[in-house]
Amino acid sequence: MRRPLIGIALVAVMGIVVWQWPGSDAVASAGAPRAAIASQPVANHGNWLATPTADGKLTMVAGGQLVIDAELRRLFDFLLTDSAEKPIRQIKDNARKVLAERLAPGAANVAYTLFERYIAYRDALGNVKPAADATPARLADVVGRRNALRRQFFSEEEANGLFGEEERYDRFTLDRMAIEADVSKSAADKRAALEALENALPPALRQARREPVTHLVEADKAAELRAKGASDEDLFRWRSQEFGAAAASRLGELDREQAAWEARLDRFAAERNRIQADASLSAERKQQAILALQNSQFTTQEQLRLDAALALRARQ
Known part of the structure; x- marks a missing residue:
């Protein structure tokens, strides 16, 4: 329930158009060819009319162990929102304070070390070059290099927690592009394959795909009803x-x-x-x-x- 009202923005990323959530690790690539890769944290999806909030909701399980998920990444991005204006030392000190206020000492220490690695990862991400064109193969290569970079800074478990939903949606979109580009398939075969691919998505991801255009459908229908005298x-x-x-x-x-x-x-x-x-x-x-x-x-x-x-x- 954390998405701003009709607040999803389209940005050019690595030659890819993404549904970007605030502070996502997208790398701007103006003028590059565009396709449709999503970067929407499903942990935060919900009613598209939800009131926005500034950061993530942290979770601990029994024993004070930190849950590493998209909410934690949301908080990291929030803590980095003004990183261009503040010295990195000040940002880190503020992060340490925020985490200490929200978490038990052990979990706060774990979260802070993750935050430091997240900063390093975001810096390194700038070296991942955009795709030369928007073919599925080239985009898959860029996404693959980005995902591999994440695992240089985080364990597999950590990377899955922070980026898992986004990566699953990226795979879905690349598969979708490959189906659409397959000249060996008839139009009917493509429709069937796309439908099967869509149905294989977890319900939360299917909902996240629909939400960006829900407000457009609602506005059109409301205008139609008013024109009829509603x-x-x-x-x-x-x-x-x-x-x-x-x-x-x-x-x-x-x-x-x-x-x-x-x-x-x-x-x-x-x-x-x-x-x-x-x-x-x-x-x-x-x-x-x-x-x-x-x-x-x-x-x-x-x-x-x-x-x-x-x-x-x-x-x-």
Whole structure:
């Protein structure tokens, strides 16, 4: 339950497009050929309307033994979010403090040594060169080298805990690409093979694959229902059936917030147009009046999205 609302980003990685989670060990490769490799930590997947949190949830088993999983890696990435601005010594000291606060002494020591190795691994990852093209074979080579690098810094058990779900999804995606590129298969054979491959995924991974586009499906369906005259109550009933009552309530609140924002844009645009049409004002006075209007109606953060919102309206 830790994913930001509609917060999955597409980034270019090693010549690969990934569904990136915050702080993932993706290596940027702008302009490289792209395919679809996922990097989504299933331990953190859940309702796509979930409230975001900053870091991972650490787990210990009986005896205070640390559970090494994607949540621990999430915390490591969170601790490294501002690594470009802070000295590495300060980052490590902060990590030691955070881990000591959350874990028993023995587990905290284990986690800290893993964190130090994770830093070294992230540094070394920059030497894994992008694939020259997006063929399954070349991408498999890059992914293989990355996975091998992980095992230079972590034991097999540690690597499986930190990266296992991502690596399983990478294998699925490479297999999927290979099926699609197989010229010896008919379209029907490919569909059957892809369906079998999809069905072989663990349920959590299948859900993670669907979630990135769920909000698009919901938005299209909601727009369709509204165009047919659906009321807020009608939408709530449909959303409750599809996503549950809690999600339906959150979506309804988002609708209200968006409607309020659109109304404010309407008022601002109308008043700005009135100022621009006022022949008694000089160009300088018009600019001053519009700026004063903007400052009076929108916060500093809202003004960052104001121009884009108005430009989008003009194109519609």
